[in-house]
Amino acid sequence: xxxxxxxxxxxxxxxxxxxxxxxxxxxxxxxxxxxxxxxxxxxxxxxxxxxxxxxxxxxxxxxxxxxxxxxxxxxxxxxxxxxxxxxxxxxxxxxxxxxxxxxxxxxxxxxxxxxxxxxxxxxxxxxxxxxxxxxxxxxxx
Numbered sequence: 535x536x537x538x539x540x541x542x543x544x545x546x547x548x549x550x551x552x553x554x555x556x557x558x559x560x561x562x563x564x565x566x567x568x569x570x571x572x573x574x575x576x577x578x579x580x581x582x583x584x585x586x587x588x589x590x591x592x593x594x595x596x597x598x599x600x601x602x603x604x605x606x607x608x609x610x611x612x613x614x615x616x617x618x619x620x621x622x623x624x625x626x627x628x629x630x631x632x633x634x635x636x637x638x639x640x641x642x643x644x645x646x647x648x649x650x651x652x653x654x655x656x657x658x659x660x661x662x663x664x665x666x667x668x669x670x671x672x673x674x675x
Contacts, residue, residue, distance in 0.1 A: 537584040541567060541623035543607040544588040546616050547596025549665070553615055558663025561634055563619060565662045567626035568635040570594075576639065576671060584627065635660060638667035 535543070545566045552562030573580040573587045581587040589597050596603035625631050635641075636659055642650050644664045656668045 535585075538620060538623045538627060540585045540588050541570060541627065542616065542619040543611070544570065544594050544596060545619040545622055546611065546613075547601075547603040547607040548594055549663070550613070550615055550619070552663035552665065553618070555663050560618070560622070562663040562665065563622045564626060564631055565634050565638075565641070565665065565667060567622055568633045569638055569641055569667065571626055572633065572635065572637055572639045572671075580639075634662065635667045636669070637671065638669045640668040640670050641665045 545563050549558075549562045549566045552558030553560070555562070570584060570587050574582070574584060580593065581590050588594055592598060595601050596607055598604065638659050640652065640656070642653055642665070644661065644666050652670065653666070653668060656670060656673075658666045659669050660667045
């Protein structure tokens with residue numbers, strides 16, 4: 535799979551449920567791609583390429599071996615929403631759309647029963663759908 539495919543599968547695995555929400559929509563899909571693109575711009579331990587960043591262990595839960603989304607994104611996806619994810623991936627990679635997250639490189643679902651440890655001392659920058667976004671680029675990694 536190429537980087538567009540991997541990014542689209544990550545978007546689909548992480549945010550497909552947000553697309554049909556009034557407070558989410560297309561922006562939710564774009565925002566996930568923005569985070570990955572922002573990490574690529576940083577060129578840190580997250581990875582240098584879209585593929586490395588998406589598939590880095592324990593960074594995007596849909597790629598975790600124990601996540602039920604992995605079976606979904608690792609096979610042929612016939613859901614029409616995946617075509618939208620492919621379009622989002624291609625357009626974000628080409629910088630056709632603005633960064634809706636304003637530079638954020640982390641996020642988590644607001645529905646989590648326990649928020650990630652890294653978020654407990656971080657200031658949220660924006661909320662899109664049920665995802666809360668953070669810019670942790672100034673912190674030491």
